[in-house]
Amino acid sequence: MTREQRRFDDPLDDFERREVEVEGVGKRVYVSGAGPAVVIMPEMPGISPDVARFARWVREAGFSVYLPSLFGVDGAYPRAEAAGTVVRRACVSAEFRAFAGGGTSPVTGWLRGLARAAHAERGGPGVGAVGLCFTGNFALAMALEPAVVAPVVNHPSLPLDDPAGLELSEDDAVAVAERVRRDGLKVLAYRFEGDRWCTGRRFAAYRALLGDAFDGRTLPAGAANADPPPFFREVVGCAHSVVTAHLVDAAGHPTLRARDEIIGFLAERLAGPGPGRGTGPVPAG
Numbered sequence: 001m002t003r004e005q006r007r008f009d010d011p012l013d014d015f016e017r018r019e020v021e022v023e024g025v026g027k028r029v030y031v032s033g034a035g036p037a038v039v040i041m042p043e044m045p046g047i048s049p050d051v052a053r054f055a056r057w058v059r060e061a062g063f064s065v066y067l068p069s070l071f072g073v074d075g076a077y078p079r080a081e082a083a084g085t086v087v088r089r090a091c092v093s094a095e096f097r098a099f100a101g102g103g104t105s106p107v108t109g110w111l112r113g114l115a116r117a118a119h120a121e122r123g124g125p126g127v128g129a130v131g132l133c134f135t136g137n138f139a140l141a142m143a144l145e146p147a148v149v150a151p152v153v154n155h156p157s158l159p160l161d162d163p164a165g166l167e168l169s170e171d172d173a174v175a176v177a178e179r180v181r182r183d184g185l186k187v188l189a190y191r192f193e194g195d196r197w198c199t200g201r202r203f204a205a206y207r208a209l210l211g212d213a214f215d216g217r218t219l220p221a222g223a224a225n226a227d228p229p230p231f232f233r234e235v236v237g238c239a240h241s242v243v244t245a246h247l248v249d250a251a252g253h254p255t256l257r258a259r260d261e262i263i264g265f266l267a268e269r270l271a272g273p274g275p276g277r278g279t280g281p282v283p284a285g
Helices: 003-008 049-060 080-084 086-092 107-122 138-144 170-183 200-213 230-236 254-271
Strands: 016-022 025-033 037-040 064-068 127-132 148-154 187-192 214-219
Touching: 016 107, 025 049, 025 107, 037 049, 037 107, 049 064, 049 254, 064 107, 080 086, 080 230, 107 127, 107 138, 127 138, 127 254, 138 148, 138 170, 138 187, 148 254, 170 200, 187 200, 187 254, 200 214, 214 254
Parallel strands: 037 064, 037 127, 127 148, 148 187, 187 214
Antiparallel strands: 016 025, 025 064
């Protein structure tokens, strides 16, 4: 590791490191904060400094953050070389279904168990789930767990070879749609216009499955941070990560408003007595 890499890495010192076991499978989870629980899943190539920054914003808004380590090097600055290591390993891992026809990624079962444990620990009406990029759709698959009442689907990129795919088995898609309808859930989602990893066709497929319960929002590509870390500049190659690598931390900026809208959505959904609360418009930041 070079001195430059160490300078950009995030030590994650303000998070408690836990080993969480679900049905015999253990994973490291970074936990911090107080209040209702929100599970924030990392984007490729892992828990980057930008992912950790977003988790801290959620924590500072009054939530307990649970940040599971699913791939990559925790806290590492996203360099282009990760495409040949982290991404390749994840694509062939039995835990993930990166390509069309694979159905729902098995790791979402473990994540639902994490949501149950977080809810039992923190209480409240339920748990929020925020997916990012490779894990974007996992937030929707987690809604099969009754404790999950606030799913946020950010620029979901799976399946990689089907721009209109949803990375859900047929049975899970039916079950998710029924859960959303029965409990009055809303699903908040974001993407950039022109994103080749999360296309408008994918958002259209979500809307076809969920109807008006799917609130998909598209930001102009020109709003993206023009100087993201090397992995996003050289490998992703387009405006993609709305609240992490491509966020512009400036008052009134569209990406910062998206961050505030997500936090507002979590606050409304997790503040009431049950999953039916907060079905009105998402408050602007």
